[in-house]
Amino acid sequence: MQERRFEKLHLSKMVQKALDTMGFSELSPIQEQSIPLVLEGVDIIGQARTGTGKTAAFGIPLIELLDARTRQTDALILCPTRELAVQVAGELRRLARYRKDIVIAPVYGGQSIRTQIASLKKGVHIVVGTPGRMIDHMRRRTIKLGTVTKVVLDEADEMLNMGFLEDIETILDATSPNRQTLLFSATMPESIRRLAAKYQRNPSIVKVVGEELTVAEVEQSYIEVRPGRKLNLLRKVVDTYNFSSSLVFCNTKRCVDQVARDLKALGYDTEAIHGDLAQSQRDRVMSKFRKGHSTILVATDVAARGIDVNDVEAVINYDVPRDDEYYVHRIGRTARMGKTGHAFTLVLPTEMGKLRDIQAYAKTEIKRHAPLSPEDEFTMAVRMVSKRRTTYKLSGRGHFRRS
DSSP: OGGGBGGGGOOOHHHHHHHHHHTOOBOOHHHHHHHHHHHTTOOEEEEOOTTSSHHHHHHHHHHHHOOTTSOSOOEEEEOSSHHHHHHHHHHHHHHTTTOTTOOEEEEOTTSOHHHHHHHHHHOOSEEEEOHHHHHHHHHHTOOOOTTOOEEEETTHHHHHHTTOHHHHHHHHHHSOTTOEEEEEESSOOHHHHHHHHHHOSSOEEEEOOOSOSSOTTEEEEEEEOOTTOHHHHHHHHHHHHOOSSEEEEOSSHHHHHHHHHHHHHTTOOEEEEOTTSOHHHHHHHHHHHHHTSOSEEEEOHHHHTTOOOTTOOEEEESSOOSSHHHHHHHHTTSSGGGOOEEEEEEEOGGGHHHHHHHHHHHTOOOEEOOOOOOOOHHHHHHHHHHHHOOOEEEOTTSOEEEO
């Protein structure tokens, strides 16, 4: 396996030391194919699923090539959500931990713009931002992009799905015409091809997915459910498999809040995340989920685009996704970096046609799950009580206290 180790890239001592510190020894396929091309200055279109090491695929060569002798912005990374921007900036900082001369700044909505302006005025080498906040800074003239020679569009398909095409084009037009443009996407719809044709020069295509858009390590299944019985079925899945970390998807913010409330009321360690939460709330929710303090996270598609947690054991589609692409992105949140995972989709009888469309799009088979054993009402009631039961102990003063 020596040929797939990072040492073969002959990186600088400081970058290699950072990789060693992070425990990175073997190149993932997207890294093995992309890094040499980026180091050579080639534009690339990288198609790979989430959780395959894309951030390091562009982050390592960006850090390696950066000339930090001036405090001008050399690289810009655009991400669809603030959570992803924060996570990408964090990984870049870890990659640059032994290059103290490099300044990296995340720029996204939900954070004080005055703080960002102060940071940008001091000089930043790499900006990691969301399109909306970048446009805000450009209008305020608090960021100059004319010096940017490297642009990364991370999860480009997601940004276009969210309606950021015009913002992206405005941002790209403001950067150096001689820039290197790197485009990474889990899927490759026609809109991505048009964007690449307009803004890239003879890009090399790096494709590390097969015909199937989903990961072989994800065991995919669907479970038929009658209207009004979804919550009971969700509980059966959770109780049957007892996953340490599950991500539950709903199509609306209202559904997210309702499902999270119901699960909490039944004693499950559950949190909810969607676009209406303040940034501080989103950060708190994600911190609890990453640390294992909550085992179930209920999310909308938009909010989940920034979720980068390597140990999600299962994805449960409480609602069948409205868009076929969303299915691919949803189940890509499990089975990351070679691990295995599970994906369950709860399907109403009227949604079977939609499920077939998803299978055709993703070029994958979603198997029918064996019926979960029915629970009688008494067993269900006992489980509810045991989950919610609060025990009381006698304190030294003769009072009962909660434990």
